[in-house]
Amino acid sequence: MNAPELQPTHRSRRFFASLSGAAPSEEDAAWAEGWLSDHERAAFRKMPPADRRHSVAVARAVVAHLDRLGLTEADPDARWIVVAALMHDVGKSVTGLGTYGRVVATLSGWVGGHDMAASWADTRGFTRRVGLYLQYPELGADVLRMAGSDDRVVAWAAEHHHPEEDWTVPVEAGRLLQLADDGRL
Numbered sequence: 001m002n003a004p005e006l007q008p009t010h011r012s013r014r015f016f017a018s019l020s021g022a023a024p025s026e027e028d029a030a031w032a033e034g035w036l037s038d039h040e041r042a043a044f045r046k047m048p049p050a051d052r053r054h055s056v057a058v059a060r061a062v063v064a065h066l067d068r069l070g071l072t073e074a075d076p077d078a079r080w081i082v083v084a085a086l087m088h089d090v091g092k093s094v095t096g097l098g099t100y101g102r103v104v105a106t107l108s109g110w111v112g113g114h115d116m117a118a119s120w121a122d123t124r125g126f127t128r129r130v131g132l133y134l135q136y137p138e139l140g141a142d143v144l145r146m147a148g149s150d151d152r153v154v155a156w157a158a159e160h161h162h163p164e165e166d167w168t169v170p171v172e173a174g175r176l177l178q179l180a181d182d183g184r185l
Helices: 008-018 026-035 038-046 049-064 078-087 090-094 099-112 114-121 125-134 136-146 151-159 171-181
Strands: none
Touching (some): 026 049, 026 078, 038 049, 038 090, 038 136, 049 171, 078 151, 078 171, 099 114, 114 125, 151 171
């Protein structure tokens, strides 16, 4: 697997936002959970507060721009897109790394190569968690598959850092999700 781009602007924004351990507001959490199945809701609740807050922000941005896809919040086809926005980072909850550990993991993957992730995940302690973190998209896809999520939600969790030519989700929906995740909406 090739290492994804470092994306310094996106990563810097995420880093500073993650320094606050605040969970989403009760209103935001209720709104988000209203989109999710029972199993997805359980997985969402296991996400660290900063990740839940980020996911709600991504999902709210997606909903605000569904018209780009010719959809409204009430359209049945909008559901998978909003759930994908809410759950794209769920694999991070498996790793047990906090903000600073994630920085180390990201830099380790960038310097050492993501090809090392599986080897590192087969070790113990912090190195194992770094390896798992570098595989969080695949881990998230597994969590969502076990939760019975829509196949497109599972695919987006696995593919959201891939180049768009490798996406299996509809490209226009993927672009909207990516813009929202990168804070460009």
